[in-house]
Amino acid sequence: MEEIRLTPTxxxxxxxxxxxEDVTPYDLKAMVAAGIGNLWSLQHTQLYAExxxxxxxxxxxxxxxxxxxxxxxxxxxxxGRDALHAWLSKEPDDELPEVRDIGLLxxxxxxxxxxxxxxxxxxxxxxxxxxEALEQTLAGTEPAGPLTALRAGLGHEREWVRxxxxxxxxxxxx
Amino acid sequence: MEEIRLTPTxxxxxxxxxxxEDVTPYDLKAMVAAGIGNLWSLQHTQLYAExxxxxxxxxxxxxxxxxxxxxxxxxxxxxGRDALHAWLSKEPDDELPEVRDIGLLxxxxxxxxxxxxxxxxxxxxxxxxxxEALEQTLAGTEPAGPLTALRAGLGHEREWVRxxxxxxxxxxxx
DNA sequence: TGAAGCATGTAATTTGTTACATGATTGG
DNA sequence: CCAATCATGTAACAAATTACATGCTTCA
Numbered sequence: 001m002e003e004i005r006l007t008p009t010x011x012x013x014x015x016x017x018x019x020x021e022d023v024t025p026y027d028l029k030a031m032v033a034a035g036i037g038n039l040w041s042l043q044h045t046q047l048y049a050e051x052x053x054x055x056x057x058x059x060x061x062x063x064x065x066x067x068x069x070x071x072x073x074x075x076x077x078x079x080g081r082d083a084l085h086a087w088l089s090k091e092p093d094d095e096l097p098e099v100r101d102i103g104l105l106x107x108x109x110x111x112x113x114x115x116x117x118x119x120x121x122x123x124x125x126x127x128x129x130x131x132e133a134l135e136q137t138l139a140g141t142e143p144a145g146p147l148t149a150l151r152a153g154l155g156h157e158r159e160w161v162r163x164x165x166x167x168x169x170x171x172x173x174x
Numbered sequence: 175m176e177e178i179r180l181t182p183t184x185x186x187x188x189x190x191x192x193x194x195e196d197v198t199p200y201d202l203k204a205m206v207a208a209g210i211g212n213l214w215s216l217q218h219t220q221l222y223a224e225x226x227x228x229x230x231x232x233x234x235x236x237x238x239x240x241x242x243x244x245x246x247x248x249x250x251x252x253x254g255r256d257a258l259h260a261w262l263s264k265e266p267d268d269e270l271p272e273v274r275d276i277g278l279l280x281x282x283x284x285x286x287x288x289x290x291x292x293x294x295x296x297x298x299x300x301x302x303x304x305x306e307a308l309e310q311t312l313a314g315t316e317p318a319g320p321l322t323a324l325r326a327g328l329g330h331e332r333e334w335v336r337x338x339x340x341x342x343x344x345x346x347x348x
Numbered sequence: 349t350g351a352a353g354c355a356t357g358t359a360a361t362t363t364g365t366t367a368c369a370t371g372a373t374t375g376g
Numbered sequence: 377c378c379a380a381t382c383a384t385g386t387a388a389c390a391a392a393t394t395a396c397a398t399g400c401t402t403c404a
Contacts, residue, residue, distance in 0.1 A: 007391075008279060015283035026355060036282055039273050043393065048357065050391095071356075088285040092277060094297035099213050099330060101271040105182060108210055108323040109189035111262040123268035149282040152337050156273060159333045163326050181363080200383060217365065222385065245384075 004057040006083060012036055013050050014059060014076060014084040022063070022073040025051060035146050038131075038153060059083055103164075117168035121161060128157040178231040180257060186210055187224050188233060188250060188258040196237070196247040199225060209320050212305075212327060233257055277338075291342035295335060302331040 004010075016031045017023055023031075028047040042050075051074045054060045059080035064070045076084075103116040131154050138147040178184075190205045191197055197205075202221040216224075225248045228234045233254035238244045250258075277290040305328050312321040 005390080008274075008276065009391085011279065011283070018283075025357080029355090036279075039275075039282060040279060041272060044355095045357085045394085046392065053391095084283070088280050088283060092280075092290040092293045094293050095276060096294075096297055096301055097273060097275040098215060099271060099327060100182075100274075101213075101326070102182065102269060103266060104323050104326050105185065105210075105214060106262050106266075108213060108319045109185070109192075109258070109262060110317055110319045113322060116266040119266045119268050120270075123270055127270055143284055145282045145284045148287060148341070149278050152275070152278050153273060155333045155337050156330060159329045163329050167322070179362085183363085198383095199385080203383090219366085219385085220364065223364085 001058050002056045004053055006087070008040060009042060009046055009050050010054060010059075011084065011087055012040065012042065013047070013054060014080055017060065017074060017076040018081060018084060021075045023075070024071045024073055026071075039149060054080065113167045114169075117164040117166075121164035121168050124157050124160040124164060128154070128161060131157055175232050176230045178227055180261070182214060183216060183220055183224050184228060184233075185258065185261055186214060186216065187221070187228060188254050191234065191248060191250040192255060192258060195249045197249070198245045198247055200245075213323060228254065287341045288343075291338040291340075292344075295338035295342050295344065298331050298334040298338060302328070302335060305331055 006014075012032070013028065016028060016036070020027075020031075025044070025047040028051070029044050032042055032047070051060055051062070051072075055062045055074065059077055060074045061077055063073045063075075065073060103120050106116060107113050131150060135147070135150060135154065138150060141147065180188075186206070187202065190202060190210070194201075194205075199218070199221040202225070203218050206216055206221070225234055225236070225246075229236045229248065233251055234248045235251055237247045237249075239247060277294050280290060281287050305324060309321070309324055309328065312324060315321065
């Protein structure tokens, strides 16, 4: 049993596996795409590597399908649940997220904001509409976490639309 | 002369070196902290590794101080400028940034938002005040890029304060 | 029935982080 | 003049991305 450091990637995998058993990396890919991936996306290859790491450390068990391709199926262990819940209830630190937007980086270093703003205002409008639709779907469902997190995404998408629209010399109407 | 892939880290170094010559990694660290680091921070060790990479590829030149510690001094080359400007004026893609906030990740997976919200609302208020002060400093200066980028940061900090204050059951007064 | 694209995975490479270390400077 | 902290860097390690590869479905 190896000691490993748990990263955000680890917690995403643990969090998803807490909800469902006997999950393949491919299933994980779909689960990520369905929700958390909006907030924190992962490459599909990480969804092969990370469960392996977590298994070595005792947080997951790995079994094989009987027939067919004998794909790997992962499930969370008690130790995995413990680690997840310990993290969820740990005293929060006050680490702030960074913006890390490529377009903004270019603007910082002197790029003409116009074309960037046009493109990104449009892209954020699309994303905003997608979130608004998702909000309808999630409204009133349990657990509440995904909806609460989504509302942060909504706020930031609105802010991005406001910001880039202003720079593009448009109004921000949709 | 080696081929290398230019990453955001590369462009940050190139962008900073366009403004000044004969810069040590330590200087770079200070330059990052003074501005772009708010948007996109780098570990100090990357500021040793990255200029070396860029030098091998012909985008920078490396010289040595005469006396003392004979520290390494970097300056941008014509090829470096070209690469930077090509990037700055390239047709923008519409890649959207992700939020990647640890607190929000916890909320998504079911953590109690209360304590997280309290802590982060406070931290974002502090950051917001810092940005407001910076805005005063930058107002009217040239080049305009840093101020324009800062205004995005201001908008998002306000949005974070609004969001987390709401979840903390505070009003968002400062 | 064959092409397109989805599903599934491995391996190599590159990037970024952490750990460690030591010389210089400065405030108390 | 001592402790703290800033300045400066290297090396080892871990993580994430990219490249590659191949089996399976489906539908034209």
